[in-house]
Amino acid sequence: MQVPILKQGDVLIATIQAALSDADLLELRSALVQQVVRFRSAGVIVDVTAMDVMDSFASRTLLEISHMIRLRGADTVIVGIQPEVAFAMVQLGLTLEDIPTALDLEEGLAYLQHRSRTIN
Amino acid sequence: MSAETQILVMSDRDVVAARQQGRALALEAGFSASEATLIATAISELARNIVSYAHQGTVTFKPLNGHGGAVGLTIVAADSGPGIRDVSQALRDGYSSSGGLGLGLPGVKRLMDEFEIASRLGSGTTVTVTKWRT
Ligand SMILES: Nc1ncnc2c1ncn2[C@@H]1O[C@H](COP(=O)(O)OP(=O)(O)OP(=O)(O)O)[C@@H](O)[C@H]1O
Ligand SMILES: [Mg+2]
Numbered sequence: 001m002q003v004p005i006l007k008q009g010d011v012l013i014a015t016i017q018a019a020l021s022d023a024d025l026l027e028l029r030s031a032l033v034q035q036v037v038r039f040r041s042a043g044v045i046v047d048v049t050a051m052d053v054m055d056s057f058a059s060r061t062l063l064e065i066s067h068m069i070r071l072r073g074a075d076t077v078i079v080g081i082q083p084e085v086a087f088a089m090v091q092l093g094l095t096l097e098d099i100p101t102a103l104d105l106e107e108g109l110a111y112l113q114h115r116s117r118t119i120n
Numbered sequence: 121m122s123a124e125t126q127i128l129v130m131s132d133r134d135v136v137a138a139r140q141q142g143r144a145l146a147l148e149a150g151f152s153a154s155e156a157t158l159i160a161t162a163i164s165e166l167a168r169n170i171v172s173y174a175h176q177g178t179v180t181f182k183p184l185n186g187h188g189g190a191v192g193l194t195i196v197a198a199d200s201g202p203g204i205r206d207v208s209q210a211l212r213d214g215y216s217s218s219g220g221l222g223l224g225l226p227g228v229k230r231l232m233d234e235f236e237i238a239s240r241l242g243s244g245t246t247v248t249v250t251k252w253r254t
Contacts, residue, residue, distance in 0.1 A: 088158045
């Protein structure tokens with residue numbers, strides 16, 4: 001299950017389209033980091049709307065993605081966490097710590113635009 | 121009603137298959153989408169522990185029909201792996217022998233209504249959990 005990554009201006013958008021195995025998540029991590037370097041992207045959006053569960057491995061990998069991308073000076077936003085998935089994450093004891101989240105793609109893009117305006 | 125079903129778990133693909141089957145069975149038993157997600161998340165953690173620490177094992181689903189119309193789902197995650205030396209330590213939030221978050225087992229305990237773990241060094245681990253429909 002490959003995750004398509006779309007380049008829109010200086011933002012990369014990764015849209016998860018089905019349940020991902022651990023190997024798929026690790027593949028997404030390396031693909032995103034590679035592309036952020038290659039395109040000098042300023043921001044990354046990971047759309048998790050279609051993700052069936054967010055367990056400890058998925059959360060840890062998303063945190064790693066965000067931290068690695070931070071080292072390239074870019075921001076990561078997670079969008080589309082479904083209410084029941086969020087509820088299960090809380091019960092499990094998971095947080096996405098400092099990764100910003102947004103309701104949907106549009107909000108995620110607005111967040112990144114706002115951030116780049118405040119920085120520049 | 122429905123009989124027991126079992127899935128062999130030996131790869132990260134099987135972890136996905138196990139939680140998807142668990143979700144389908146939960147929905148079939150009348151659990152809400154939200155409860156089915158809690159169950160699927162718990163299965164994902166238990167099945168991943170099997171693959172990570174015991175390499176292979178099984179996840180068994182047992183639909184329950186209790187007295188007075190109570191409906192539940194029991195999940196048994198069993199392996200013949202190395203076992204756990206100190207179970208109470210393994211159940212503590214943040215304890216991991218593998219650099220994980222250490223939230224799997226304590227998290228599963230919170231996600232489900234009943235939780236039981238039996239583990240013996242050298243002979244394996246069995247985690248039995250149940251969720252009752254609200
Ligand atoms: N089936 C098992 N066989 C042997 N040891 C296990 C098994 N399941 C868990 N353990 C042990 O218990 C510890 C705690 O498990 P738990 O799932 O809570 O955390 P983790 O797997 O280390 O990290 P996380 O699940 O948060 O990614 C593990 O690190 C491991 O040492
Ligand atoms: Mg675990």
